Amino acid sequence: MDNNQIDDKNSKDTILIIEDDEAIIEILKIFFKENKFEVFTAFNGKQGLDLISRGDISLILCDIMMPVMDGYETLQNIRLLYNQLEMPIIMMTAKSKEEDIVKAFELGANDYITKAFNFRVLYSRVKTHLTLKNINDKFIKQNEQLKNLTTRLEKVLDTAINFVGFTQSLNYLNKKKLFDNIKKYLPVMFNAEYFSLFIYNKKQNQLELTIHNHKKWKTKEEEFIVKEEKGGLMWDTVKAKKMMRIANFSQSKYSKKKSENESKKKYSENTVCMPLIIDDDIIGILNLNNFQDENMTSEHFANIRMVTNHLAMALNNLLLHNRIEEQAIKDELTGLFNRRYLFTILNNCIEEAKRYENPLSILMFDIDFFKKINDTYGHDNGDITLKNTAQTIKQILRKSDILCRFGGEEFIAILTHTTASNAIAIAERIRAEISKNQIILTNNSEITITLSIGISSFTKTDNSESIIKRADDALYEAKKTGRNRCVFFDAL
Numbered sequence: 001m002d003n004n005q006i007d008d009k010n011s012k013d014t015i016l017i018i019e020d021d022e023a024i025i026e027i028l029k030i031f032f033k034e035n036k037f038e039v040f041t042a043f044n045g046k047q048g049l050d051l052i053s054r055g056d057i058s059l060i061l062c063d064i065m066m067p068v069m070d071g072y073e074t075l076q077n078i079r080l081l082y083n084q085l086e087m088p089i090i091m092m093t094a095k096s097k098e099e100d101i102v103k104a105f106e107l108g109a110n111d112y113i114t115k116a117f118n119f120r121v122l123y124s125r126v127k128t129h130l131t132l133k134n135i136n137d138k139f140i141k142q143n144e145q146l147k148n149l150t151t152r153l154e155k156v157l158d159t160a161i162n163f164v165g166f167t168q169s170l171n172y173l174n175k176k177k178l179f180d181n182i183k184k185y186l187p188v189m190f191n192a193e194y195f196s197l198f199i200y201n202k203k204q205n206q207l208e209l210t211i212h213n214h215k216k217w218k219t220k221e222e223e224f225i226v227k228e229e230k231g232g233l234m235w236d237t238v239k240a241k242k243m244m245r246i247a248n249f250s251q252s253k254y255s256k257k258k259s260e261n262e263s264k265k266k267y268s269e270n271t272v273c274m275p276l277i278i279d280d281d282i283i284g285i286l287n288l289n290n291f292q293d294e295n296m297t298s299e300h301f302a303n304i305r306m307v308t309n310h311l312a313m314a315l316n317n318l319l320l321h322n323r324i325e326e327q328a329i330k331d332e333l334t335g336l337f338n339r340r341y342l343f344t345i346l347n348n349c350i351e352e353a354k355r356y357e358n359p360l361s362i363l364m365f366d367i368d369f370f371k372k373i374n375d376t377y378g379h380d381n382g383d384i385t386l387k388n389t390a391q392t393i394k395q396i397l398r399k400s401d402i403l404c405r406f407g408g409e410e411f412i413a414i415l416t417h418t419t420a421s422n423a424i425a426i427a428e429r430i431r432a433e434i435s436k437n438q439i440i441l442t443n444n445s446e447i448t449i450t451l452s453i454g455i456s457s458f459t460k461t462d463n464s465e466s467i468i469k470r471a472d473d474a475l476y477e478a479k480k481t482g483r484n485r486c487v488f489f490d491a492l
Contacts, residue, residue: 013058013130014038018048018074019092020066024115028061031119043067045074052078057087059130064093064100072107079108085136088129092117098343111324121332125324132320135278139313146306178318179211182311186288187213193290198226198234199315200282207234207285234285237273241282243301246271249289274304276312283312283319331405333383334390342404342412346464349402349414353458360458361423363413363430364471365393368450368483370409381441385449388439396430412468420457420488427453427486435484450484457490 015037019025022043029039040057042048046069051057060078064071075089090111091104101112111125186195196212209224228235233254237244246252249271270290276283286308329341337345346362353360367373367389374382386409393411394403402414415423431451438446454475456467474489481487 012036012038014040014056015126016040016042016048016051016057016060018042018045018060018062018066018071020044020063031123035123045069045071045077048074049077052081052087058133059126060087060089061092061126062089064091064095064104072103075104075107075109084108084110085133088133090122090125090129092122096340098340101340111328125327128320128324128327132317132324135313135317135320139310139317142310142313175318175322178314183211183213186307192288194287195289196287197311198285198287199319200238200284202281207238210284233271233273234287237275237285238282241275241277241280243275243304244273246273272301272304274308276308276315278312278316283315286311334387334405336390336394336411337402337404339404339406342406342414343464345402345404346414346467349416350458350462350464350467352416354460358417359419360467361415361418361420362456362467362471363415363423363427364406364454364456364468364475365389365411365413365430366452366475366479367409368452368479370449373447373449377441377447384441385439385447388437389434389449389451392434392437393430396433397426412471420455420490423455423457424486424488427455431484431486452478452483453486454478455486455488457488 015032017025017028017039019028019041020043025041025043029041032039040051040055042051044066045062048060048062049069052060062071062074066074069077071091071093075091078087078089081087088110089108090113091109092113092115093100094115095101096114104112110129113122113125182197187193194212194214196214197210198207199210200206201208205228207226209226226232226234233244233246246254247270249255272288274286274288276286288304329337331338349360352358367385370382370385373385386405390403390405390411393413397403397413397415400416401418402416404412404414406412415426418426431453434451435448438448440446452475454471454473454477456470456474458467470489474487477489478485478487
């Protein structure tokens with residue numbers, strides 16, 4: 001089929017590549033076709049817009065520097081037609097400056113990847129954005145079905161209106177706004193005195209409290225965690241993957257209340273525990289407690305099931321969105337903040353230091369003779385060394401300190417509220433601990449490494465570039481004078 005002839009009946013995910021470099025286009029076409037994608041191409045933004053108007057495109061990879069119409073103008077024009085959920089756009093460019101990245105996101109880009117890119121990373125990001133889009137498409141279809149249903153159920157008009165309002169209120173990727181809407185609508189819709197919403201953390205195998213309206217609960221959401229070993233109603237719901245109902249909770253096997261007086265209190269009577277499920281995977285658990293209606297009807301349960309379906313999709317959308325945002329600011333190998341995000345954090349810290357006259361210092365680390373490690377033991381062991389070093393430094397630093405990967409074997413730590421003398425002490429401790437740390441390689445052999453560390457402290461005339469420059473100069477001096485040492489450069 002001709003690249004420029006889009007078949008609207010095609011059921012495959014379709015990718016439009018807008019790129020003026022024919023070599024890159026050919027490589028990407030081969031890669032994505034091998035991964036079962038339908039691929040269409042355009043050599044500039046104007047051609048790309050024409051293709052979008054003629055067929056069904058699932059996702060767009062767009063260069064910035066192009067003739068006729070560049071990537072920024074193309075992005076603006078597409079966003080007049082489609083929002084970020086309807087049409088994911090990944091900017092794919094050699095431009096790596098912070099202002100270029102910020103501009104792309106401000107104009108509506110879903111993601112930003114610099115050349116030369118890693119194909120596995122690119123594929124992962126494409127699949128993530130397509131997953132989010134597909135979920136949103138399902139969500140829109142269900143909203144349409146809901147609107148049709150509402151017109152047929154005139155006898156329950158009030159309930160239907162609330163339900164529509166609730167589902168529409170879920171269509172947000174902003175955590176605060178989404179949770180505020182959930183907190184507003186849920187008690188009204190089900191006539192329930194209390195509710196609590198838990199997110200299932202699959203990696204940790206635990207339920208984490210996300211939002212609730214229990215006035216007497218003093219525990220912060222992030223501190224309320226339910227482990228599997230504790231069992232209880234929620235974990236029975238997770239295992240069964242179906243709704244659990246307890247008509248009289250205080251008298252059930254799940255209640256821990258012992259005294260007769262306590263059992264007489266209205267404590268979670270008429271309890272319903274609903275699993276939030278996407279593609280047979282548990283997303284979370286919704287608890288509804290103390291229904292004012294004594295008799296739960298089949299209509300109640302039907303409404304609960306519909307709401308939880310929408311709630312599950314909304315939460316999954318939010319989790320996917322957060323994951324994408326995290327990928328944009330985190331280094332894939334070490335899990336630390338990346339160089340791009342470092343400057344955002346450092347600028348904020350500098351502004352705070354200026355405003356409140358707080359001390360601020362930074363440490364710049366470089367692994368000594370790192371190239372020799374790669375050459376001798378291979379890049380896999382080089383990666384192990386980088387991850388081990390990052391983790392060791394992070395364990396020594398305080399919770400308030402921020403560690404970033406600056407590039408290659410270089411790291412930067414931002415030490416807030418830290419004087420030069422304290423920064424030097426912290427640097428020396430890190431240097432000493434790293435030199436003693438045993439790194440286990442793939443062949444189970446062990447190596448030790450050393451660090452050279454440059455230190456600088458904030459002055460009133462500093463910006464992010466100048467304070468990093470002094471730390472870099474100090475690092476150079478440390479390496480020039482023998483390595484495995486710390487050097488502090490004060491501002492002149």
